[in-house]
Amino acid sequence: MGPLRPWARLPLLAAAHLLALGMGAAMLQALEGPPALQLQAKLRAELAAFQADYGACLPPGALEELLAAALAAQLRGVSGWGNGSEAGNWDLPSALLFTASILTTTGYGYTAPLSAGGKAFCVVYAALGLPASLALLAALRHCLLPLLSRPGAWVAVQWQLAPASAALLQAAGLGLLVAGAFVLLPALVLWGLQGDCSLPGAIYFCFSSLSTIGLGDLLPGHGRGLHPALYRLGQLALLGYLLLGLLAMLLAVETFSELPQVRAVVKFFGSNGPLTAEDQSGIIGQEELALDTLPPSAAAPEQAPTC
């Protein structure tokens, strides 16, 4: 196989991604297909047994109608259980959690707007709120990244490391810190507080929230009859977790994306020509100009902005 032509790199990378998409799908099909079919078979057996036992006194279709109504209501986040004094899904803490899940693009979906007005409001709110959130995150990043580069600077001086190695070490450290403080620790807390949640399940939930994927299939404490005050506290904790977690994750991603090694990979796939010596010095030159992340050498600490 000859050298990889520059113009071929990006299509190959894209093709590799599509292949990975397909392989992931095949893997999940193998892992999830059987359990899903089993659950479906079990449910159908229960339905059939119910019909067999009590179908005689039920008019045809009455049960199906009731089930359909209950299922449709659940899709909208509405439950038929509980006493009448509940505030429903849209009490202020729950609504706050919903708007936070919109603005962090997590979008759990266990509650969703029913009315046309609510849907329209969500679209407008997100269309205005998402750019504003991005601007806020950019400003926070502008303020916080120099602070985050100080440990790397100190380590670089102590251990006489090259700037590139120091940056890599710092990015790795930040990544581990975010993973520990924003996935592992909350998962441990969740697992400890909630009896029916396994540690892997808690990690799954925290990861799903932090990455803003937000599948919404597991929601801690939801409708489990917790003490109302505890449930509210949990909702507020989740709210803070969504907001702070997004910030922490973006800072980590930004730190990694500004590493010279990562930039080299991106340039490798994104350019049409071979990386020349000029390009490489260009990368380093840009790195020196990215004053935000490189450990300041002679630049005194008084230049680092305080927030």
Added chain:
Amino acid sequence: MGPLRPWARLPLLAAAHLLALGMGAAMLQALEGPPALQLQAKLRAELAAFQADYGACLPPGALEELLAAALAAQLRGVSGWGNGSEAGNWDLPSALLFTASILTTTGYGYTAPLSAGGKAFCVVYAALGLPASLALLAALRHCLLPLLSRPGAWVAVQWQLAPASAALLQAAGLGLLVAGAFVLLPALVLWGLQGDCSLPGAIYFCFSSLSTIGLGDLLPGHGRGLHPALYRLGQLALLGYLLLGLLAMLLAVETFSELPQVRAVVKFFGSNGPLTAEDQSGIIGQEELALDTLPPSAAAPEQAPTC
């Protein structure tokens, strides 16, 4: 009120965001609270009527048990209806759509992994796949942004516009193009093809997907008894839409974020000191270095990489 102290700007912006979060929540509470309570009351009335009419021949709790089983299964994406020959939720096209919703962080959640192995696989898959996707997107951006700046360059030359105005016009044009091609057009297609979906509903779904919020409450064609071939085609169309839409949206966001005006706003909130003339020239200097987006003046077209 005196001049806004620099160190106060960022906390004020953050406070404004939290206020906006709260106001959005209050608005949704007002819009959605009543419909949700109405739906709940309706469902409870149906349950009560059912119990009243037929409860005599049902053992206590049997109906609740059945309903609970059906509702829990739906939370996992499993339905009790349909004939036995369905492939279930994890046939290859559906699994592909799921992995795509993971890697684009959309996370609809109408299907979710049941088994511990499936959940663990999702976490690992996302942990590896998301950074890889970010790298691919960065490489695509590196390749495509210069191409996108050509119309702006042409307009700037034709209309003798300053670089900053040309950049703004170009960003606005790109934003409108993305909104038209990736929200309005797909929404119109969806509305046309699907009888029970209103145009606002279709716009809501497209916006929710494109922004990667992915609430998952409205899913076109899902379980509506469409012709299988049409449903598959729709799934593939959605897959392409998720992947291309994310790319288009990121390119638009990147273009906007590199506008001098936006950078100035971010610097305004993120710095601790007033914008000095040095800072302003620093911004412009960085802009000149951001060769990706500024219309090339003397720089010949042969320098723009072709993909």
